[in-house]
Amino acid sequence: MSYLLEIEMNFTDPLKDVSVPEKKQAKFECSITKDVPKVMWFKGSDIITSGNKYEIIDDGKKHILIINNCEFDDEGEYTIEVLGKTSTAKLIVEGMRLKFISELKDLIVKEGKIARFELELSHENVSVVWYKNEIKLHPSRTVITHFEGVRHVLEMKEVTLDDTCEIKAEAKGITTKAKLLVIGNFFLHIPFLIIFYDVTWSLNKNAKTLIMNES
Structure with a gap:
C-alpha cells in the first residue's frame, strides 16, 4: 500500500521590503513549497493586474512582481496571496520630495509697472521653468528670472494690457x-457724462460717476 503525502503550501522565501530610487524599477520576489495554478498580488487592499505599471511573473514555485517607473505614490505595502496564505512587504521610494513652501499668488499691476512673482521651494539648487499662458518664458530686457537658495523670482517689466495672462512655474x-491682471485708468466718454474707472473700483465692477452740466 502506498500513500501520497500532499505538500503543505508555505513560503520558503517570503517577500522582503524593497527600497528603490524614484523612477527606477522595484522587484518583489518570493518562493513557495508547491506549484499552484494562481496567485494574487495586492497593493494595500487593491488587486494588482499586469500592465505597463506592473509585471507579474510566475516561474514554478517562484513568483515575482515588478513595479516600473516607481513614484512616491507607489509606496506602501504589497502582498501576495497563495491558497489563503499571505506574505507582505513594504516599498520605499527614495528621492527628493520636492514641494512648494510658498506658491505663486495672483497679481494686479498697473500698466507700465513691474509684475513680480515669487515662490519658495523645499530644496535648494532646483531649476524652475516659467511659463506665460503655457508658453515657456525666456530671459529678455523685460523678462528677468533669478533665484537665491530656495526662493525663485520672475519679474516682468513695463507690462502692458496684453500681458494679462496665467503664469506657471x-x-x-x-x-x-497664478493670474496676472494688468490694468490702467480708463475714461469712457458719453455726451454730458464721464465715467472714470479707477484701478480698485474697476476690479469690483463698480464705477465713480460724474454728471457734467451742458456748457
Missing part, C-alpha cells in the same frame, strides 16, 4: 500657477 514635475 514648474520644478521637477510640480507646478504652481
